[in-house]
Amino acid sequence: MKSKAITGVLGLALVGLLLVMGGCGPAKQAEPYVIGSIFSITGPASYLGEPERNTMEMLAEQINAQGGLKGHPVKVVIYDDEGDVTKARLHAEKLIQKDKVLAIIGPSLTHTSMTVLDVTQKAKLPLISCAAGVGITAPAAERQWVFKTAQTDQMAVSRIYQWAKKQGLTKVAILTVSTGFGVSGKEQLNALAPQYGIEVVAQEVFGEKDTDMTPQLTKIKSTPAQAVICWGTGPVIALVAKNLKQLGLNLPLIQSHGAASQKFIELAGEAGDGIIMPAGKLVVYKLLPDADPQKAVCQGYDEKYQAKFKAPASSFGGYAFDSLKMLTLALEKAGADKDKIRSELENIKNYVGISGIFNMSPQDHNGLTPDAFVMVKIDKGAFQLLD
Amino acid sequence: MEIIAPLLQYLVSGLTNGAIYALIALGFGIIYNATTIINFAQGEMVMLGALCAISIYHLEPSLPLAFLGGVGVVTLVGLTFERLALRPVKDPNPLTLIIITVGGAVFIKGVAMLLWGKEAYALPSFSCNVPLHLGTATVLPQNLWVVGLTALLVLALEAFFRLTLMGKAMRACAYNTRAARLVGIAAGRMVQFSFGLSAALGAGAGILIAPLTLGVYDMGTMLGLKGFSAAIIGGLGSLLGGVLGGLLLGVVEALASGFISSGYRDAVAFLLLLVVLFLRPQGLLGGQK
Numbered sequence: 091m092k093s094k095a096i097t098g099v100l101g102l103a104l105v106g107l108l109l110v111m112g113g114c115g116p117a118k119q120a121e122p123y124v125i126g127s128i129f130s131i132t133g134p135a136s137y138l139g140e141p142e143r144n145t146m147e148m149l150a151e152q153i154n155a156q157g158g159l160k161g162h163p164v165k166v167v168i169y170d171d172e173g174d175v176t177k178a179r180l181h182a183e184k185l186i187q188k189d190k191v192l193a194i195i196g197p198s199l200t201h202t203s204m205t206v207l208d209v210t211q212k213a214k215l216p217l218i219s220c221a222a223g224v225g226i227t228a229p230a231a232e233r234q235w236v237f238k239t240a241q242t243d244q245m246a247v248s249r250i251y252q253w254a255k256k257q258g259l260t261k262v263a264i265l266t267v268s269t270g271f272g273v274s275g276k277e278q279l280n281a282l283a284p285q286y287g288i289e290v291v292a293q294e295v296f297g298e299k300d301t302d303m304t305p306q307l308t309k310i311k312s313t314p315a316q317a318v319i320c321w322g323t324g325p326v327i328a329l330v331a332k333n334l335k336q337l338g339l340n341l342p343l344i345q346s347h348g349a350a351s352q353k354f355i356e357l358a359g360e361a362g363d364g365i366i367m368p369a370g371k372l373v374v375y376k377l378l379p380d381a382d383p384q385k386a387v388c389q390g391y392d393e394k395y396q397a398k399f400k401a402p403a404s405s406f407g408g409y410a411f412d413s414l415k416m417l418t419l420a421l422e423k424a425g426a427d428k429d430k431i432r433s434e435l436e437n438i439k440n441y442v443g444i445s446g447i448f449n450m451s452p453q454d455h456n457g458l459t460p461d462a463f464v465m466v467k468i469d470k471g472a473f474q475l476l477d
Numbered sequence: 478m479e480i481i482a483p484l485l486q487y488l489v490s491g492l493t494n495g496a497i498y499a500l501i502a503l504g505f506g507i508i509y510n511a512t513t514i515i516n517f518a519q520g521e522m523v524m525l526g527a528l529c530a531i532s533i534y535h536l537e538p539s540l541p542l543a544f545l546g547g548v549g550v551v552t553l554v555g556l557t558f559e560r561l562a563l564r565p566v567k568d569p570n571p572l573t574l575i576i577i578t579v580g581g582a583v584f585i586k587g588v589a590m591l592l593w594g595k596e597a598y599a600l601p602s603f604s605c606n607v608p609l610h611l612g613t614a615t616v617l618p619q620n621l622w623v624v625g626l627t628a629l630l631v632l633a634l635e636a637f638f639r640l641t642l643m644g645k646a647m648r649a650c651a652y653n654t655r656a657a658r659l660v661g662i663a664a665g666r667m668v669q670f671s672f673g674l675s676a677a678l679g680a681g682a683g684i685l686i687a688p689l690t691l692g693v694y695d696m697g698t699m700l701g702l703k704g705f706s707a708a709i710i711g712g713l714g715s716l717l718g719g720v721l722g723g724l725l726l727g728v729v730e731a732l733a734s735g736f737i738s739s740g741y742r743d744a745v746a747f748l749l750l751l752v753v754l755f756l757r758p759q760g761l762l763g764g765q766k
Contacts, residue, residue, distance in 0.1 A: 132590075132595060136595040137595075137596065140595075268740065294739060295738075295739055295740055296739055297739075297740070297742075299699070300739075300742070301686075301689070301690035301691075301696075302490055302494065302689070302690065302731075303739075304486060304487075304490045305483075305486075305487055305490060305731060305734040305735035305739055306734075306739050308483045308486040308487065308735060309735065311483075312482070312483065325596075325597035325691050328597075328599075328691070329690065329691065332689075335606070335608075336608055336615060336617050337486070337608070337615050338608045338610070338615045353596070356599070357597060357599050357691060359599060359601075360606060
């Protein structure tokens with residue numbers, strides 16, 4: 091009887107000790123901020139998704155190495171939509187319901203973004219897309235929870251037409267890819283042409299995986315076009331450049347900002363010389379004057395990216411960079427409150443990013459102006475600034 | 478509407494692509510003749526040829542070396558594939574073997590994605606890039622290389638099958654395997670050799686087309702399908718049929734792309750296949766089997 095009692099008391103004491111020890115453990119770590127991402131890491135748009143994923147991981151590591159956001163570590167959950175609309179939607183649902191994220195960055199493409207924003211708007215979750223289609227953030231009244239960091243194709247088209255008008259061009263042929271990016275670009279090219287006194291005399295389409303655009307270019311050859319504007323992304327636009335040279339078509343070729351990467355120059359080879367396009371400042375930051383506030387940001391990003399991934403940084407990774415950076419600015423002020431995060435994102439002013447200087451507002455969830463672009467020309471295998 | 482001027486250009490493009498489809502179709506035909514199965518990994522041999530040649534070129538910038546090296550490596554892959562994936566099958570009924578080739582194709586594509594990533598790579602043209610003018614059309618020297626080398630390979634293949642002992646042995650196996658065995662032909666070795674030969678042809682096709690279309694890890698899928706369609710259109714098992722089917726497919730594709738709409742390019746290619754299957758299922762030059 092006595093031994094039972096002693097055992098009982100000892101047992102209770104042990105339990106009590108454990109409880110106290112448990113309570114007196116090291117201070118509980120602050121709740122991590124969980125951020126979701128959907129990128130096209132594999133599939134036809136992997137040249138977008140891979141640098142975006144790399145950049146997210148690199149930045150998240152940096153933030154956590156510096157102690158997190160006001161003590162909260164950042165946890166990034168990245169899913170691959172493979173460029174597929176259905177997968178993108180499923181990942182969005184998963185991030186919201188299973189991973190319980192505070193915000194989603196991505197997707198990489200216009201058509202996947204349009205699907206995902208459907209899901210995130212219903213769930214009242216901030217979405218920062220890395221795609222360029224105009225419809226992602228407009229009309230503003232119907233996109234209150236959606237932001238984007240890629241420069242709008244509408245702005246790219248304006249810059250191109252501005253340049254074309256200065257050169258005295260009045261008739262152009264447009265050659266667009268059949269993806270969402272191309273369709274959106276085609277709309278903008280047609281819509282804005284009259285404003286600059288330009289007539290679109292030919293409209294041809296090619297597929298993302300096509301390998302021979304000589305039929306389309308042959309048709310363009312028989313029109314009075316004075317220049318060819320190609321709107322697409324991926325290796326196929328390098329083939330357009332090659333096919334143009336192949337046909338001996340002596341027309342200036344203007345590409346979209348989707349061609350603004352070293353990889354394009356590499357693939358196009360000799361056919362790349364003379365091509366003109368609008369580009370984010372990242373591809374030509376070395377040529378910028380030191381006084382340009384974007385120069386330092388681009389340089390820092392490029393150097394860190396090259397050191398870690400042994401490849402030059404691309405504008406596409408830059409979209410993810412700007413997205414995460416602005417999200418951290420909002421998180422620091424708002425904490426883990428989706429509504430407040432959204433408001434803070436909307437109020438970001440003068441954020442000097444890779445893709446431009448962002449000034450968000452309730453009517454403009456992209457925050458960029460056409461100055462985010464510089465017009466560049468490929469000369470002897472390198473980008474040069476065009477005045 | 479002007480027809481003649483662009484027509485010539487479409488023909489140039491069509492014949493170039495057609496020659497590539499012809500080479501791939503020949504690969505299908507040779508294996509079909511030796512084994513009565515369809516090797517769906519044929520398209521991946523094209524891709525491997527292109528990417529291996531590009532890698533070799535990066536190490537040592539010599540195009541002939543890249544070409545021969547690429548063909549050599551892929552031939553080995555073809556031989557190994559037969560030896561490891563197909564020969565050991567206990568119950569070699571055609572359906573099982575075909576499914577194994579499909580699996581092989583997926584595997585090879587996955588390995589290629591790991592080795593080369595998802596990027597596209599360029600191979601320089603075999604000679605200069607100055608376009609030549611043929612009437613109203615412009616032809617790149619590379620187009621001439623493709624058509625010329627394909628013609629050479631087809632002639633060499635015909636000579637091989639008609640004049641050499643090995644070629645005759647392969648044909649004997651195709652006609653009647655048992656009889657061939659009875660006269661002392663090692664049928665198993667003929668099968669393996671046919672895989673190696675098809676792989677070599679596929680690799681050649683890939684290396685020829687890479688300067689024009691770039692090499693990517695997933696280029697084999699569509700090319701394989703189109704090459705297979707070309708083989709069916711021309712008549713599976715007939716070498717001349719494979720060539721004819723390939724050229725026809727390439728030209729019809731280019732004409733549809735030019736005159737109707739570029740979006741319909743792939744659709745027209747497969748429509749042609751359907752039409753041939755409905756009207757003449759044994760293919761244009763296929764005999765009664």
